Amino acid sequence: MKRIIATLVVALFAIAMAQGVTIGVLSPLTGGAAGTGQAQKAGFELALAEINAAGGVLGQPLKIIIEDTKADAATGVAAFEKLMTEDGVEFIAGGYSSGVTLALVESFRTFQPIVSWIGGAVSGVGIDGFDGIEELLGAEPWFFHVHPWDYQNTEASTAFMASTGVKSVALLHEDSAFGGPGAIAAAGLLQDAGMSVPLVEAFKSTLTGGTGDFRATIAKAAASGADALFWIGYDSDVVPLTSQIRELKYDPQYIFGAPPGWPSEFDAAPEAQCVTGLIGYLPNLPNAEAKTFLDAYVAMHGRAPDNYMAALAYAQLWSYADAINAAGTTDQDAVIAALQNGTFRSPMGAWSFKPSVIALHQGFGSEMWNVFQFQNGVREIVWPLARATAPLASCQ
Amino acid sequence: MDLSLLPQAIVSGVLASGLYALVSVGLALAIGVIGIVNFAHGEFFMVGAFLAYQLFVSFGFDPLLSLLFVAPALAVIGALIYLSSIRFVLRAPELNQMLLTFGIGIILQNLALLIWGGDPRTIANVPYRSLGFQVAGVSIGAVPLGSFVISLLLVAGLYWMLASTPLGRAMRAVAQNRIGAGLVGLEVDRVYLVAFALSALLAGLGGVMIGVIQSPTPTVGLGFTLKAFAIVVLAGLGNIRGIVGAALTVALAESLVATLVPNGDALRNMVFFAIIFVVLVWRSRRVA
Incomplete structure (x- = not known):
């Protein structure tokens, strides 16, 4: 048996x-x-x-x-x-x-x-x-x-912002569980790093029912007088946000975004020029x-x-x-x-x-995390410096 | 509250109303003439946006040029959908009609996912997308202004067609009394076919504009569909003449709240539907 x-x-x-x-x-x-x-x-x-x-x-x-x-x-x-x-x-x-x-x-x-x-x-x-x-x-x-x-994402974003030497940052974020807590953490860390945050403003992402009209939010960011713009949103927000920043003649030193991904073919769009973003993987990592x-x-x-x-x-x-x-x-x-x-x-x-x-x-x-910048249609790594493939360029 | 932004808020709201009117008027046409609530309307925008994207990628067509190809293509797609499915449920209960159009929407979304994938796409080289000019300290974007003008021309053209052409009169007759229109010799089914194709054509035109300002994705139409339904309800179901006023009301309210209230952009949809709620309650009390 x-x-x-x-x-x-x-x-x-x-x-x-x-x-x-x-x-x-x-x-x-x-x-x-x-x-x-x-x-x-x-x-x-x-x-x-x-x-x-x-x-x-x-x-x-x-x-x-x-x-x-x-x-x-x-x-x-x-x-x-x-x-x-x-x-x-x-x-x-x-x-x-x-x-x-x-x-x-x-x-x-x-x-x-x-x-x-x-x-x-x-x-x-x-x-x-x-x-x-x-x-x-x-x-x-x-x-x-x-x-x-999220706090590790924010640590990297804040360290990059601090490395640029800007004194003030306007913070825009989509209004769901992704952007809201991230923005609160980011505002605290930016202030801890000695930067002022004159604006923390929520927007309705195109992924969660928005229609991609961010002009009101961008106008507020421009009125805040901040040196740099930091936004937390989704891939599908990238094109309307960056094009409306140009349309409204908003001219911060740096435009930094932290979406989970970037739209296909955006690299070739004129709106992409000088935009920086956080990304985990790029083919040109060393x-x-x-x-x-x-x-x-x-x-x-x-x-x-x-x-x-x-x-x-x-x-x-x-x-x-x-x-x-x-x-x-x-x-x-x-x-x-x-x-x-x-x-x-x-x-x-x-x-x-x-x-x-x-x-x-x-x-x-x-x-x-790496920070890349769209430079003439190419995603150049600009931060951390040990992995940089090109120097960071100002948008102004 | 920063009142210095008020002029910008008003201009942005007025210009946004053009696109809202365009995406709503096709839906109003389908409801008003055919009597069908088309839940796939947003997917027609999406198809229009993707066709404009594809024409750009394959042939380098500017979206303005694409309008000439996308509009008839959507009319054909709309006509085929009508002939193959919609016309069979016109006498069916409303729930069946809604389920059918909802299913068509899901099929179109998944077809787009198969063809173009889920990544947001970009019509990369639109030289006027970021173009704006300043008038008395207020920024006017070329795309919002262009879409506002095009939308007004299209809506005005639709009004004229409905009021002054034999086809328009036939549509109004069928909308008022389908059986009576048939008895006096109108080909009701053909009028429905043309109305549905026209509705899809208008959605296609809206879709091209959406493709310029946003990244085409299989779900790009959803946000606009919600607004289109709300505007149609606000204007009065099927009331095409009320669309422009309704679109202007909600777009202005949205823009003012988004600009003047802290975190106001996140309240856009709440504002939108609060207006609808108030208007519906007010109307129902008036009727009572």
């Missing part, structure tokens, strides 16, 4: 191993944030092809199931529960939108798979009366956060992985990545594959330990999960 049971256990284990590892991915493939979701999907596809070409995970081809969250909270929760109950996955990847992530907190806690989460940067740290994602999930041993937190990633991405997708979320998704899937292979099993504790202790590849260079203010496992920090 014992022999039969042992044989059955071995057979079941063999069947389970033969099926290979499946990772469930949550990403906004359609809807207003589809650009980011499609970029993540492209990054996952490239990593998946490379991982399987290199032997897969635990000797079997790795599989991913991508579910569309539409950047909508209710859809995201339903998609996650489908991955848990119907597909039976043990690992979750992807992730975008702080609103969707906050809606998923209780479902994550109910099922407690290993969650490696790219987006959802709203930490809640330093903001009274608001529980952010780092506060709610950061201490969970099964939660790994890849993208820098590390070999950046170029290798670019070449492989172009070979697979026929074009260069125009959203750094592709690079983060690529890095995230590789980290899962390397960690599970290092653990030699899909046992949750073993994989958590491997993710905790591993150093992983990425187009931005080597990275690992480290503690942040509250989180046990934070991937990239403020050191990931």
Whole structure:
């Protein structure tokens, strides 16, 4: 009898191993944030092809199931529960939108798979009366956060602003969970760095129901007399915002934006000239992985990545594959330990999960960020100086 | 509250009303003549914006030139959608009509996603997009002014067509009494076809303008659709003549609040729908 049971256990284990590892991915493939979701999907596809070409995970081809969250909270929760109950996955990847992530907190806690989460940067740290994602999930041993937190984004933005020597900054932000807390944190850090912030003003993003008429907000920024303009919004706000700044003859020394991505072909638009922005990945980063990633991405997708979320998704899937292979099993504790202790590849260079203010496992920090400037149709890295490909130029 | 910005707020509001009128008038035409609430109207803007983008990328066409191609293309697309689906639900319950047009909208959005992807696109080289000139300290943008003038001409042309041409009279007759119009020999189905195609054409023209001022994305029409529905309700369902006044009212109110109230831009939609709410309540009390 014992022999039969042992044989059955071995057979079941063999069947389970033969099926290979499946990772469930949550990403906004359609809807207003589809650009980011499609970029993540492209990054996952490239990593998946490379991982399987290199032997897969635990000797079997790795599989991913991508579910569309539409950047909508209710859809995201339903998609996650489908991955848990119907597909039976043990690992979750992807992730975008702080609103969707906050809606998923209780479902994550109910099922407690290993969650490696790219987006959802709203930490809640330093903001009274608001529980952010780092506060709610950061201490969970099964939660790994890849993208820098909002305060790490702001640290980089503020350090760049301080490096320009400007004395005052007008701060415009979109009015949802992405821009609001980020702007509060940014205003505090800018002031701590000795700059005045004469205006902090919310606007309705084109992604959240706005029609792209930012003239009133820009007129207020111009009237504030600030040396520089710092805005936090979405990709689709870039064209109306930058063109209306010129139309209204607003002439700050620097125009600095922090959207998740930049519109395709914007580089060639005259409005782009001198605009600076925060970005995680650029092909001209001075590390070999950046170029290798670019070449492989172009070979697979026929074009260069125009959203750094592709690079983060690529890095995230590789980290899962390397960690599970290092653990030699899909046992949750073993994989958590491997993710905790591993150093992983990425187009931005080597990275690992480290503690942040509250989180046990934070991937990239403020050191990931680069500031680039559109100069004659090219995105030149202007900050940090160690990675700079061109000097920063004033808009005036 | 910085009152020095008041003249700019008024000018910006008046100019914005042109685009609002243009995106609303096609919807009003579909509701007024055909009696169908077209939830895919915003996706017609989106298709117009993407066609202008594609003509720029493939042939280097300026969006103003694209208007000549996009408008007829949208009319054809509108006619095909009417012939293949809309005409079959004209006598169906309103819920069926709404579900159908909602579904058409989702299909168009996903087709755009397949063809152009989800990344916001840019019609990169529009030399007049950032052009503005100062008059008495107030900035007037070339694009808002141009779209205001074009919109007014198109809306005026539509008024004239409805009032003074046999086709316009046929549309008004069908709108007033579909059965009676049929009895006196009007081809009702053909009038509906032309009205729906014209509605799509106007949305296409609005879409080209939206493509200039914004990045075309599969969901670019959503914000404007909300406003178009609200303006149509404010003007009175199907009342094409009331569109310009309604668009001017809401655009001015939005601009004033966005300029004069701290964080006012984020309140734009609230202002917009507060006006609609007040007007509807006022109307219902008047009727009662």
